Structure formats: structure tokens, C-alpha cells
Amino acid sequence: MSLNQVDRQILALLQKDASLSTAEIADKVGLSQSPCWRRIARLEQEGYITNKVAILDAKLLGFDMLVYAHVRLSSHGRDQLAQFEKLIMSYDEVTECYSMAGTMDFMLRIISKGIEGYELFVRDKLLCLEYVQEVHSNVTMTCVKRSTALPL
Amino acid sequence: MSLNQVDRQILALLQKDASLSTAEIADKVGLSQSPCWRRIARLEQEGYITNKVAILDAKLLGFDMLVYAHVRLSSHGRDQLAQFEKLIMSYDEVTECYSMAGTMDFMLRIISKGIEGYELFVRDKLLCLEYVQEVHSNVTMTCVKRSTALPL
DNA sequence: AGTGAAACACACACCGT
């Protein structure tokens, strides 16, 4: 159920580099392979580790535009809330979406190729929805830091 | 140098699930193991795949607070810009940081345990810096979507 | 819970096409 220090160490290692072998992790946390493997399997099974992914180089692949957009829905749009969220999930350009505290707003992280790509997205996939009242775009310039790791 | 359709397919698969074996990927893209393995190795070597990470369940680990903070630096703070960025990179609570177009602002993605954890962070690690002029917190409520995948 | 060994699958290299 709960986690001890070794479990946290394992998680900390894996969230930085999932290509580490069980033997390497076992070595770093001071365990032998078998018990280390069992712990990792347990951490996966209990849901602490949700999945493993490859991180790609966005710039190298031509995605030079990263925008955080605030989307305000009209008040009667609450009815279509579920539909809006479902739609958002189907948009690959939207890599993240959160509803914000205190407002009827959503914040979207949108990745695209150039301003043209971003404008196309906003026009064809956001503004075309009747219940979208306002879209405010926060364009990022340089990425100082980007990590998927939690502060364990 | 450039990528064909098969390469993109491989990248698309790996950015969703990096635990796929070469054989499984080869099967899905219609190649046999050897050429598929060579392509993946090339994609890593050329930097398209930067690394592989395990994604952990933030809520399960007690990180129930996710805030996007806009930080405004005072104009003479430009001198300490490099120092600020270095400091930000050392803070584990800051998982992302971007400088924003058009302003002297930075946007920080901060993950913490409860409002208490967040307040502690802002007080002890942001407001204590003389050149930090203003911190505006956008608190997220529910996560509609979160993905690390690019829209290939 | 940790250790050791054994079965198995996979990653990686070397061939031929």
C-alpha cells in the first residue's frame, strides 16, 4: 500500500530514465535483481507508474510553436461541457487541458508548426464552436525547463 | 536525415508506449525486427528520441496541487536573468518554465502537495528574490487531458 | 522479505539478399 524510501528511490530513478535495466536500478538502491524487479512490478500494478513513454525532440520535428491558450466558454455552454472535453481529448495538438479554479475557463497547451498552424487550429477547432466565447493566447518564446518528473 | 512514413509511425508508437519491444513495433509497422531495430537506433542517435521516462501518478503520490504561475521580473532584473533561470532549473517543484513572448514574464508549472506546499514554495523560493516583482497564480482544478505525445 | 539459478525473450551484430 504505502511507499518506503527504496520505493521512492526506484520511482525517482525511473521517472528520469526508464531505459535503466532492473540490474542497474537494483545496484543503485542496494538491492539484488529479483526483489528489485518485484518492487517495480508492484509499483506498476498499484498504479504508481502509469506508463513509459519516449520523449521526442519537438523542435527537430518541426513543432516550433508552443502556446498556452485560455478558453472561456459561454455560461450556457455548461450543457456542452462533456462534449467540449471529449472534443479536446481528440485533438492531438492539445497536449494538456485543465479547468481553472474560480472561472469557467480552460487552459490548453497547444503545440503546432508555426503561427500558421496555430491560427488554423484556433480557427477550425476552437472558434467554430458556438459555446466558445473567448480565446486568449499566451505564446511561449524559449523553454527554460521541461520535465515530466515529480519532486520526490 | 529526413523522416519517412515508417519512421513517423515508429515515433508515434514509442511516444505513446516506450515499453513496446522491437518485435512488436516491427509487426505494427510491417517490418521485420532487424531493419526496425536499426531505424529506432538511428532515430535515437539523430536526436529525434531524446529519452525514455516513466510517468508517475501525481495524485496517488500526494501531489494534488498544480499551479501555473506567471512571474514578472523587475526591469533591472535582466542582469540576473541567467541566475534566475539557473535557480528555476534547480527547483524540483517547477516542472516547466517558459519565457513569454512580448513581456518580461516567465510562466512556471509548479506541482506541490496542498496549498500549504504551494505557498511555501512561492514564499521561500520566488518572493524572496529581490528582482521578482509579481507572481500571479493560476490554480488548476481538474485535468481534462495530459499527454507528452506530439501530434505526428 | 532477500538470494540463486534456470527459462525465456529480447537487443544487437553479422551474415546474405
Add this chain to the structure above:
DNA sequence: ACGGTGTGTGTTTCACT
């Protein structure tokens, strides 16, 4: 460039402490 085959290395299980 793709495909087949082999060998070492990592993963996964099992029997034991």
C-alpha cells in the same frame, strides 16, 4: 535498405533461505 539467424544480455519465474 530489408530479411534471417545467432549470441550475449536482460527479464521473469521458481525454489529456497
